[in-house]
Amino acid sequence: MCECCTQEKDIYLPQIATVQKVRLMNDTEMYVRFTMDDGGFDYTPGQFVEVSIAGIGEAPLTIASSPTQKDGIELVVRRIGNVTKAIHNLRAGDKIGIRGPLGKGTYPVEHSKGKDLIFICGGIGLVPQRSFINYVLDNRTDYGNVTVLLGTKCYPQRFFQSELQQLEARDDVHYLETVDEAHDCWNGNVGVVTTLIPKIESELASSEIFICGPPIMYKFVLMALAEDSVPRDQIYLNLERKMKCGVGLCGHCQINKYYVCIDGPVFKYSDLGVAPEAI
Amino acid sequence: MAVKKITKAALTEWVGELVSKERVFGVQSKGDKFDFGPLTSAQDLRLDYDVTLQPPKKYFLPPVETLLTFEVSAGYESQYSDKPFVLIGVHPYDMIAINQIDELFKQGYYDTHYMTRRSNATIITCDVVNASENVFASQMKTATVKDGFDILLTDIGDSYIAEAATEKGEALLSKAETADASKDDLDKREKIQKDNEKNLSKHQLKCEVAELPGLLENAYNHPVWEEKAATCFACGSCNQVCPTCYCFNVQDDVKWDMKTGQRCRAWDGCMLDGFAMVAGGHDFRKKRADRFRHRLYRKAKYVPEKIGGQIACVGCGRCVSACLPDIANPVNVYNRLFDDIKTK
Numbered sequence: 001m002c003e004c005c006t007q008e009k010d011i012y013l014p015q016i017a018t019v020q021k022v023r024l025m026n027d028t029e030m031y032v033r034f035t036m037d038d039g040g041f042d043y044t045p046g047q048f049v050e051v052s053i054a055g056i057g058e059a060p061l062t063i064a065s066s067p068t069q070k071d072g073i074e075l076v077v078r079r080i081g082n083v084t085k086a087i088h089n090l091r092a093g094d095k096i097g098i099r100g101p102l103g104k105g106t107y108p109v110e111h112s113k114g115k116d117l118i119f120i121c122g123g124i125g126l127v128p129q130r131s132f133i134n135y136v137l138d139n140r141t142d143y144g145n146v147t148v149l150l151g152t153k154c155y156p157q158r159f160f161q162s163e164l165q166q167l168e169a170r171d172d173v174h175y176l177e178t179v180d181e182a183h184d185c186w187n188g189n190v191g192v193v194t195t196l197i198p199k200i201e202s203e204l205a206s207s208e209i210f211i212c213g214p215p216i217m218y219k220f221v222l223m224a225l226a227e228d229s230v231p232r233d234q235i236y237l238n239l240e241r242k243m244k245c246g247v248g249l250c251g252h253c254q255i256n257k258y259y260v261c262i263d264g265p266v267f268k269y270s271d272l273g274v275a276p277e278a279i
Numbered sequence: 280m281a282v283k284k285i286t287k288a289a290l291t292e293w294v295g296e297l298v299s300k301e302r303v304f305g306v307q308s309k310g311d312k313f314d315f316g317p318l319t320s321a322q323d324l325r326l327d328y329d330v331t332l333q334p335p336k337k338y339f340l341p342p343v344e345t346l347l348t349f350e351v352s353a354g355y356e357s358q359y360s361d362k363p364f365v366l367i368g369v370h371p372y373d374m375i376a377i378n379q380i381d382e383l384f385k386q387g388y389y390d391t392h393y394m395t396r397r398s399n400a401t402i403i404t405c406d407v408v409n410a411s412e413n414v415f416a417s418q419m420k421t422a423t424v425k426d427g428f429d430i431l432l433t434d435i436g437d438s439y440i441a442e443a444a445t446e447k448g449e450a451l452l453s454k455a456e457t458a459d460a461s462k463d464d465l466d467k468r469e470k471i472q473k474d475n476e477k478n479l480s481k482h483q484l485k486c487e488v489a490e491l492p493g494l495l496e497n498a499y500n501h502p503v504w505e506e507k508a509a510t511c512f513a514c515g516s517c518n519q520v521c522p523t524c525y526c527f528n529v530q531d532d533v534k535w536d537m538k539t540g541q542r543c544r545a546w547d548g549c550m551l552d553g554f555a556m557v558a559g560g561h562d563f564r565k566k567r568a569d570r571f572r573h574r575l576y577r578k579a580k581y582v583p584e585k586i587g588g589q590i591a592c593v594g595c596g597r598c599v600s601a602c603l604p605d606i607a608n609p610v611n612v613y614n615r616l617f618d619d620i621k622t623k
Contacts, residue, residue: 008389010357012346012529012542054349055533055540059558080558095352215561242557244529247388251526251549254573255563257581262387276499277563277573 011247014052014097019090020072025159028079029124030088033065033072034096043067045131046106046238046266050246051075051087052097059083060243062265063101064127066134076127076159102246105264107132107210108236115208116144118200120221122151122193122213126160128238128265129212133167140172147174147200147207151193151217155183174200193217197224204228210266212238218279222269235269239278280449282442283457284464290432290439293455294321297365304338306331306368318367326368326434330411330595334373334522336380338366339396345541346392346529358541359395365451367403371424371475372416372593374404376522378427379593382586383525392544401447404428405439406471410479413596415610418484421593422475435467481596482610485617488590491579498616499572507612508568510604511550517574517598517607518548523582523591526554549574575612 021033035041048062059081065074077087090096109132117136121129129148136143148167152158158179168175176196178189189196193213197204209230211221218237225235241253241260248262256275258264272278285293297303298318305318306328313328315335349355369377381397384390404424407414416422424431429448433440440460443449460468486494518524528547533540547554550570555563564570582591598607 008391008394010347010391011388012392012544013357014355016354052355054351054355055531055537057531057542058529078558084558095354097355214559215557215563240557241563242555245527247390249384249388249390249525250528250547252528252547252554254549254555254581256573256576257584277569 012099012245014050014058014099017096017098019092019094019096021092022090024088025076026157028157029159030077030079031159032075032077032087032090034075034098035072036098037095041073041101043073043101044106045109045135046128047101047103048243048246048265049073049075049098049100049102050243051083052099053083053086054097056086057083058097058099058244059087060102060240060246060261062128062131062238062240064130066131066138068135068138076124078124099246102243102261103265104262105266107135107266108208109135112208113142114144116147116203116206118147118149118203118207118209120149120193120197120209120211120213122217123153123157125211125213125217125238126150128240129210130160132210137173145174145203145207146172147203148176149193149196149200150175150177151196151213152177152179154181155179155186176200192220194220194224197221197228201228204230208234208236210236210238212240222279232270233268236266237269237272237278238266239264241265280443282440282460282465283452283455284438284460285441285455285457286438289456291321291324294318294324294367296454297321297451302362302364304335304364304366315366315368324367326405326432326439327408328368329407329409330370330414330597332597333520334376334595334597335366335369336373336376336522336525338364338400339377339393340380340525340527340546343543343545344392346544348539348541349531350539351533351537355542357391359392361395361399363399363401365401365403369402369404369428370407370595371404372414372419372421372595373522374402374424374427375421375589376593376595377402379523379582379586379589379591380525381427383582386585401429401451402427403430403432403448405432406434406468407475407479408434410481411596411600413481413599413608414479414594415482415484415596416479416594417476418480418482418610419488419590419592419594420476422479423472433468433471435464435471438464440464440468479594482599482608484610485614486621489588490621491590491613492583492588494613494616494620495576495580497620501616501619503612503615503619504568504572507606508566508571511567511571511606512604513550513552513567513570514603515548515551516601516603518550519546520597520601522593522595522597523578524548549577571606575609578609579613
């Protein structure tokens with residue numbers, strides 16, 4: 001073993017974790033809860049992990065749970081590639097490899113204290129946001145008004161349904177939801193998530209706004225916010241990319257000068273003026 | 280540390296001793312070109328080479344390397360190449376590229392795999408004797424090198440001047456038959472280095488190298504990216520031969536037993552289609568022009584911001600030679616931007 005290894009740990013070596021619970025949430029999304037075998041795992045909302053399935057590879061997945069939740073770390077995994085397909089085959093008790101938590105650009109949990117917060121989520125973009133939303137709800141008195149906007153492509157793709165119902169029922173959270181396509185079982189709003197923005201227009205300028213969704217969503221949400229002259233330093237974007245190494249070297253997640261895996265995944269919009277590739 | 284003089288015959292004898300005892304890699308002829316490879320005979324060493332096909336980066340960041348081995352459902356184990364080796368014949372511009380990657384692989388997260396190889400290496404650099412057809416190291420201020428190496432050799436005709444810069448280098452050099460270099464010898468070396476600082480200029484940059492990041496401030500939407508990329512094959516040859524490119528991919532290989540295997544790191548290239556594609560199929564740099572621009576911004580803006588302003592192009596000219604449609608030459612692109620932007 002080399003001399004440096006006694007001083008530095010291998011940044012590519014996964015730690016072993018045990019799957020506690022899995023649950024298929026809809027056709028493509030799987031809920032996974034795991035605990036680290038060696039116990040320790042401190043993270044901040046917005047951070048991600050590299051989940052390792054030996055023989056298949058690694059996938060970067062943003063943590064869906066809040067660090068205030070002590071019974072394990074939660075992920076929501078869309079079955080879309082080789083690793084996520086393998087994750088869908090996991091059962092409780094299975095071992096996985098975890099590297100992380102990774103990402104130094106996290107949700108501004110301290111900075112946002114005392115402020116009004118608006119979460120704008122598109123589809124699976126709810127997952128990273130949920131980490132901060134739940135953190136805020138667990139420290140509810142530290143924060144001002146909380147508004148959550150969620151847009152999902154179609155009704156059957158909705159997940160965390162009982163949690164969303166609870167969110168809607170709370171009188172200290174303003175919750176609005178829409179689906180892109182009308183459905184027999186859906187009586188709520190129909191349209192993309194930007195159609196909800198006019199409903200909260202009066203809150204926009206005084207709030208911290210957090211956005212996460214599919215690549216196409218950001219442009220339209222930001223256009224809507226620009227119409228309402230929301231200052232850019234109040235807007236935070238969760239920009240997920242292909243974080244292959246997770247440690248700022250491999251280059252796949254690079255957005256102009258930024259490496260999403262170390263500079264993000266959460267960016268302040270006012271810092272992205274030098275990164276035209278971001279949106 | 281003392282500067283020595285070593286005759287060419289003594290150098291051959293010294294290298295002969297080295298190859299008989301250590302793992303040595305050096306520059307040798309390959310057809311009508313040159314490349315680094317395992318050195319088994321001192322006679323094969325060609326310190327008069329112009330440029331090697333591949334930069335010596337491969338000894339620290341191999342095209343494919345095993346990061347760890349695993350047993351499915353049992354765990355992972357880090358793998359290191361911990362054999363020392365000597366690398367002979369690294370040109371100054373390539374040494375500067377190694378110095379840059381050293382910094383990138385230890386700042387922030389410390390890459391133990393890269394750094395283990397690096398600390399296992401003893402590097403003998405040599406000043407350039409014959410300029411290659413596309414070298415522009417003088418323009419990038421990388422024609423000579425001041426640090427990073429263990430020994431620096433300079434061909435002064437009948438002998439070499441040998442300067443050990445580290446204890447490792449001094450220990451190695453002490454095994455050679457040397458004499459102290461005279462004032463006259465040092466003057467000869469200085470002249471050679473001064474000449475190289477001027478003459479390794481097959482392509483002329485119209486601005487100072489330090490001006491490049493500023494030049495790119497206002498060049499993002501310049502037509503040159505589309506124009507050059509119109510004939511780009513997106514083959515990644517420019518990435519492949521570049522001494523400062525370090526992007527990589529990581530993938531698992533499973534053995535026939537279907538139980539054990541290895542996680543490997545392999546070179547990747549930002550010019551290749553799909554490099555910035557995410558799950559779901561969205562590609563953030565789908566257009567070749569976007570990738571072409573990204574590469575040149577990395578060289579003269581993004582990476583320099585991480586390494587104290589040094590430009591991450593060392594002027595070796597390999598991409599110029601490797602590019603079939605002849606669009607890769609960074610000097611042509613930067614000069615075009617200079618003409619259009621700076622002179623306005």
